[in-house]
Amino acid sequence: MSRIAGKVAIVTGATAGIGAACVRSLAEAGARLVPTGRRGDRLQALADEVAGNGGQAHPYVLDVRDRIGVAAFAEWLEGEGLAADILVNNAGLARGLDPVHEGKHDDWDEMIDTNVKGVLNMMRALLPGMVARDSGHVVNVGSIAGYMAYPKGNVYCATKFAVRGLTEGANIDLVNTKVRMSSVDPGLVETEFSLVRFRGNAARAGRTYEGVDSLQPEDVADAVRYVLEAPPRVNVLHMVVMPTVQRSPFVMGNRGS
Numbered sequence: 001m002s003r004i005a006g007k008v009a010i011v012t013g014a015t016a017g018i019g020a021a022c023v024r025s026l027a028e029a030g031a032r033l034v035p036t037g038r039r040g041d042r043l044q045a046l047a048d049e050v051a052g053n054g055g056q057a058h059p060y061v062l063d064v065r066d067r068i069g070v071a072a073f074a075e076w077l078e079g080e081g082l083a084a085d086i087l088v089n090n091a092g093l094a095r096g097l098d099p100v101h102e103g104k105h106d107d108w109d110e111m112i113d114t115n116v117k118g119v120l121n122m123m124r125a126l127l128p129g130m131v132a133r134d135s136g137h138v139v140n141v142g143s144i145a146g147y148m149a150y151p152k153g154n155v156y157c158a159t160k161f162a163v164r165g166l167t168e169g170a171n172i173d174l175v176n177t178k179v180r181m182s183s184v185d186p187g188l189v190e191t192e193f194s195l196v197r198f199r200g201n202a203a204r205a206g207r208t209y210e211g212v213d214s215l216q217p218e219d220v221a222d223a224v225r226y227v228l229e230a231p232p233r234v235n236v237l238h239m240v241v242m243p244t245v246q247r248s249p250f251v252m253g254n255r256g257s
């Protein structure tokens, strides 16, 4: 029997990639899902798929940058009897790959507002209920970019350093509660991430994954599920997961080998 069966799990950024894979995996474990993201059609399709497989999903259109919208979402959850047991803070993005002295302010704002403030908005809205119930688990999706910056990754990497710092800080703040705080920090995962980074340039995005046996979104969802399934006495603070071919942000095995 899964330890998360019947639990309410909120997943941000559930319209694609890792977030969608988390929704499928946690639903399979019997959790009651609340997939969120900005593209409502995709959320609905995912919720229908989950329901078709005998699971439960309540889609909710949400931009994690919208602090007021996030607060309204938290109220909606309470009103629907969907008090959050699990929050997977996954929504995130990179924009561009410029040296910092040529970076674009709008790209910086979008990354910082989504990856850092978005995570904070969600934690601020949902953690009070978890603390009051003395129960809950937050999993932030960080990155190996949060341990070591890579060339031209400057601001994106800084946002993921911030996610690691927020995970560690919140973890300390939650001492003397049963609320757990974790991060899952992946290396290269084949998703729409590069397509977003290069603003729809599929050829450029495709080169990121060419000849590399990258992680698939399901591999990261497996890690998230492992962290959530751990017994209540166990808190995985950080779990770093990379493709076998990738040994650090700088050490990638030969492509195609």
Ligand SMILES: NC(=O)c1ccc[n+]([C@@H]2O[C@H](COP(=O)([O-])OP(=O)(O)OC[C@H]3O[C@@H](n4cnc5c(N)ncnc54)[C@H](OP(=O)(O)O)[C@@H]3O)[C@@H](O)[C@H]2O)c1
Pocket: 012, 013, 014, 015, 016, 017, 018, 019, 036, 037, 038, 039, 062, 063, 064, 065, 090, 091, 092, 093, 094, 114, 118, 141, 142, 143, 144, 185, 186, 187, 188, 189, 190, 191, 192, 193, 194, 196, 217
């Ligand atoms: N792919 C990788 O190699 C990799 C490696 C390490 C870490 N990560 C991290 O993994 C997480 C998921 O990325 P992914 O690789 O699965 O990329 P993806 O396929 O592009 O998915 C990103 C998701 O984030 C959502 N999102 C973006 N901005 C949002 C906003 N303002 N409000 C709500 N949702 C928003 C998108 O949904 P909407 O556009 O519909 O809102 C989408 O569902 C990110 O935090 C990323 O930094 C990725």
